[in-house]
Amino acid sequence: MTPITKTPPNNSILPSSFRDPSGFLFEESGVLYRQINQSYKINYDLLLDSGLYQKLTANQHLIRHDEADIKLARVGAAYKIIRPEIIPFISYPYEWSFSQLKDAALLTLDIQLASLRFGMGLKDASAYNVQFLLGKPVFIDTLSFEKRVLGAPWVAYRQFCQHFLSPLALMSFVDISLNQMLRVHIDGIPLQLASRLLPSSSYLRWSLLAHIHLHAGAQRKYSGGKPAGTSRTLSERGLVGIVSSLRTAIKKLKLGRQKTEWDNYYEETNYSTSATDHKAMIVSKCLDMVKPETLWDLGANTGKFSRIASQKKIRTVSFDIDPNAVENNYLKCRTDNEPNILPLLLDLTNPSPGIGWSNNERLSIIERGPADCILALALIHHLAISNNVPLVNIAKLLSGLGNSLIIEFVSKQDSQVRRLLGTREDIFEEYNQDSFELEFKKHFSIKEIFPVKDMDRTIYLMARNT
Amino acid sequence: MRLIQFFTLVAISIQSSHAYLDPGTGSILIQSLIAATAAAAIVIKTYWYRIKGFFSKSSVDDSTIVDDADNKDSSE
Numbered sequence: 001m002t003p004i005t006k007t008p009p010n011n012s013i014l015p016s017s018f019r020d021p022s023g024f025l026f027e028e029s030g031v032l033y034r035q036i037n038q039s040y041k042i043n044y045d046l047l048l049d050s051g052l053y054q055k056l057t058a059n060q061h062l063i064r065h066d067e068a069d070i071k072l073a074r075v076g077a078a079y080k081i082i083r084p085e086i087i088p089f090i091s092y093p094y095e096w097s098f099s100q101l102k103d104a105a106l107l108t109l110d111i112q113l114a115s116l117r118f119g120m121g122l123k124d125a126s127a128y129n130v131q132f133l134l135g136k137p138v139f140i141d142t143l144s145f146e147k148r149v150l151g152a153p154w155v156a157y158r159q160f161c162q163h164f165l166s167p168l169a170l171m172s173f174v175d176i177s178l179n180q181m182l183r184v185h186i187d188g189i190p191l192q193l194a195s196r197l198l199p200s201s202s203y204l205r206w207s208l209l210a211h212i213h214l215h216a217g218a219q220r221k222y223s224g225g226k227p228a229g230t231s232r233t234l235s236e237r238g239l240v241g242i243v244s245s246l247r248t249a250i251k252k253l254k255l256g257r258q259k260t261e262w263d264n265y266y267e268e269t270n271y272s273t274s275a276t277d278h279k280a281m282i283v284s285k286c287l288d289m290v291k292p293e294t295l296w297d298l299g300a301n302t303g304k305f306s307r308i309a310s311q312k313k314i315r316t317v318s319f320d321i322d323p324n325a326v327e328n329n330y331l332k333c334r335t336d337n338e339p340n341i342l343p344l345l346l347d348l349t350n351p352s353p354g355i356g357w358s359n360n361e362r363l364s365i366i367e368r369g370p371a372d373c374i375l376a377l378a379l380i381h382h383l384a385i386s387n388n389v390p391l392v393n394i395a396k397l398l399s400g401l402g403n404s405l406i407i408e409f410v411s412k413q414d415s416q417v418r419r420l421l422g423t424r425e426d427i428f429e430e431y432n433q434d435s436f437e438l439e440f441k442k443h444f445s446i447k448e449i450f451p452v453k454d455m456d457r458t459i460y461l462m463a464r465n466t
Numbered sequence: 467m468r469l470i471q472f473f474t475l476v477a478i479s480i481q482s483s484h485a486y487l488d489p490g491t492g493s494i495l496i497q498s499l500i501a502a503t504a505a506a507a508i509v510i511k512t513y514w515y516r517i518k519g520f521f522s523k524s525s526v527d528d529s530t531i532v533d534d535a536d537n538k539d540s541s542e
Contacts, residue, residue, distance in 0.1 A: 155489040215492065241507070
């Protein structure tokens with residue numbers, strides 16, 4: 001089996017780090033480095049010498065880094081080269097659940113507060129500066145800190161509101177799926193748009209009235225430039241007040257009970273415990289045979305089977321289309337302190353595309369692969385029957401996502417498939433086990449076949465063809 | 467919109483910090499208003515904690531005060 005590998009040019013600058021002139025990320029020989037330019041020297045030195053770096057890394061709020069050889073420097077006037085700790089899987093805010101985005105927001109505010117105490121501040125507050133490492137959000141941009149200029153406002157205040165407060169308020173007040181607007185608005189949801197979409201009840205909450213509605217009004221009124229007025233500056237106390245007020249706004253946002261399609265999946269299925277246990281045993285056995293380092297569980301729901309992998313210390317990304325399922329999965333990770341599982345939102349029929357400048361500022365899901373192993377349980381019938389995707393297309397997609405595949409074939413006799421076909425004409429003649437094997441054999445070799453006890457289902461272990 | 471016009475009275479002139487993000491004039495104005503009210507809440511809380519601390523001999527850090535300002539705010 002030949003692993004699929006991406007071969008970026010050896011000294012490539014990452015397309016996600018071009019906006020900030022303080023430096024950029026680049027890759028050399030498979031190692032990720034960050035160049036820090038001379039223009040950022042004062043701020044970098046202050047970050048390290050003030051003790052802020054030590055404080056933030058000690059509590060895992062900021063990514064750790066080592067300094068590397070300056071000879072690795074690329075273009076421009078380099079001051080330092082650093083090698084940050086690696087994030088195994090990069091995820092984006094439109095793939096996070098409500099609580100993931102909320103935790104990322106609170107982390108950003110904690111960092112801003114700590115920075116103020118050390119005479120610094122965050123110069124940007126992008127949600128893309130936060131990633132999930134070992135189950136917890138961590139701030140990854142070492143170049144976001146700058147020396148505080150006496151009297152200056154928080155320059156990233158608007159960005160914070162757009163990246164965090166707007167989507168969280170919309171998810172809380174309108175619909176849980178509205179974080180998807182971040183796919184369209186790469187610099188966060190514009191406040192005037194959020195203000196128009198939020199219901200009038202949001203005006204009754206001071207924190208949202210101020211940070212979204214009045215903020216949007218002020219933007220509209222002064223879009224032409226600075227008005228004449230008396231001079232005034234923001235004290236440190238005022239800046240702490242802003243953080244405090246934003247914390248209130250964020251912490252008060254709750255996800256009301258919004259019913260979604262799959263959030264009760266395990267409760268609503270009629271499979272016996274012994275069948276589910278048998279299925280878990282098969283998955284465990286397959287994982288022991290493949291021994292993957294990374295696994296993507298597609299259609300993971302709340303992560304029941306992902307946890308078989310994560311408990312074997314396999315770094316598992318637990319994808320599901322249902323925002324409530326992903327939310328519940330994340331809450332479980334948080335409660336149980338699970339380091340090896342990352343729940344994310346993904347619609348496999350319309351997966352995260354490459355977005356931003358040149359379509360590659362934020363990567364598509366396929367570009368972030370392949371995983372060592374793909375787990376696709378109770379998925380194929382939804383793709384083939386609910387979404388009319390031919391088996392040939394499913395086999396092709398999955399062969400691009402992983403080097404091994406554990407996949408469950410769900411026959412037409414299965415109760416779930418019968419339910420899917422109950423309301424529509426059965427136009428799926430090719431949906432049978434023979435065609436399934438035929439199409440998948442074009443991309444994979446079948447290693448093992450396990451019929452699941454008491455179920456019209458079969459689990460296959462496959463390896464991608466060389 | 468009268469409120470927004472009121473902000474003009476407390477408009478601020480900010481020293482340049484070579485920021486690569488545009489903070490936005492409207493955002494600066496609203497920030498100054500919120501900062502004033504939120505900072506006042508923190509000052510009140512700080513004194514309250516000092517008084518409480520005097521009697522209970524317990525110490526309080528900044529994040530508690532910031533959090534507590536939240537709690538005060540959340541009772542609106």
